[in-house]
Amino acid sequence: MVAPSLRARVRAGMIDEIKAVARRHLATDGANLSLRAVARDMGMVSSAIYRYFPSRDDLLTALILEAYDALGDAVETADAAVDQADLRERWHAACRAARAWSLAHPAEYALLYGSPVPGYAAPDDTVAPAQRPPLTLVGILRDGFAAGRLQPPAEEVPEPLRAEVAELGALLSVDLPPALLARGMAGWTQLFGLISFELFGRINRTLPHRDEYFDHQINLMADLIGLPRSAG
């Protein structure tokens, strides 16, 4: 492990600064990030940016990766901060953390979960960070089921689908009955839908008590999954 040269450190600093300025532009101007505007803000000419990012999409990818990790960190630390035996509280904490991060970073959320940019194809190294939030949620189910605190639902998943859901569970390394995993995925889908509706301004214009609405809907999904209600 040799110490990075001065040039390498300066270069890393430049990359960080470009990303920081780009993130600021993203927050104010929305999703259509302008490389030239970022360069102007840094006192550079636009072509100089290409010394650090081969294209605008690569800069976007870097921002997406960082956003996924920031969201994943927020959700995971929120889940880890509460009593691990209290499944309902863990579910609440994880969902609330996801919503809080999204409300605090709406442009980055849109980058992650909005409509895909036309020409842009997410590279493969984004899938692992992207799975962290849903993995946290199903991890709560895994822990609960392993501890016997979470009962599998009454219904069974019919066969063409059952094997696939089971395979998905194996892929995610969560040992869950397919019907339970399917309900967990319903919870994740619901969480995404709730945040998207709130951020993209659909229904909630008429619902000023957004926190209470979110909590109520999250509780409904926790009921559907069968998470035991918190004691107290």
Add this chain to the structure above:
Amino acid sequence: MVAPSLRARVRAGMIDEIKAVARRHLATDGANLSLRAVARDMGMVSSAIYRYFPSRDDLLTALILEAYDALGDAVETADAAVDQADLRERWHAACRAARAWSLAHPAEYALLYGSPVPGYAAPDDTVAPAQRPPLTLVGILRDGFAAGRLQPPAEEVPEPLRAEVAELGALLSVDLPPALLARGMAGWTQLFGLISFELFGRINRTLPHRDEYFDHQINLMADLIGLPRSAG
């Protein structure tokens, strides 16, 4: 009611043709619609388009309005086509119609439910068409509750939120217990999330049986709402 002049008819035809070409471009090139490309396809110069649409956003708004109406038509006719007494079947038909339309028109779906275009603010005349799909869904609940075939859920919505949800119900002219309406909104949120995940390519890469997955998840929400299972 005077017959429209020749010039007016030609103008209306031009507007329709521009929208048709724009819709085609939307389907192939994605969300970033180029006015110049549309003009080129019509053998016109770009500035001529401005005789018919004052800006690119206005053309987008026209496309959005038509898309909302097309989706609303699809959902409403699917709901109306089945036995009105079979609530579960109506729920299924409406949700499947929404998904089918979305899969057939992914770019237009992204226009409606994707991340909002940065500078674009949806005008007020889009809210009524936008409410048609969720109104169809809660209409199923309204009919079921009025007919006594749908029981209100056991839980009660706590007070700061209860009044707001009730007010929302009054605004939508659906007479439902707040807790039941909240569950209906959960179903609508879930439907949006399911379609978005499938279209924007998130989880379902590992789930080839998408139809079965969708049906299973929709059924889960129908269970949560309390829709009676179809006889047979």
Add this chain to the structure above:
DNA sequence: TCCATTTCGAGAGCACCGCTCTCGAAGAAG
């Protein structure tokens, strides 16, 4: 029928965009 008015397409032009290429200055390495 003639003429004033309106409509509309073409063209040039402005500022902006992503991206490529070349060139010269400056630092790193030998």
Add this chain to the structure above:
DNA sequence: CTTCTTCGAGAGCGGTGCTCTCGAAATGGA
């Protein structure tokens, strides 16, 4: 001290949304 690498500046290409002007054509009243 010299060679090589790195990097910013600048010009330029084709694209975008949008504005303005001009001339042709259609409309409609006298």
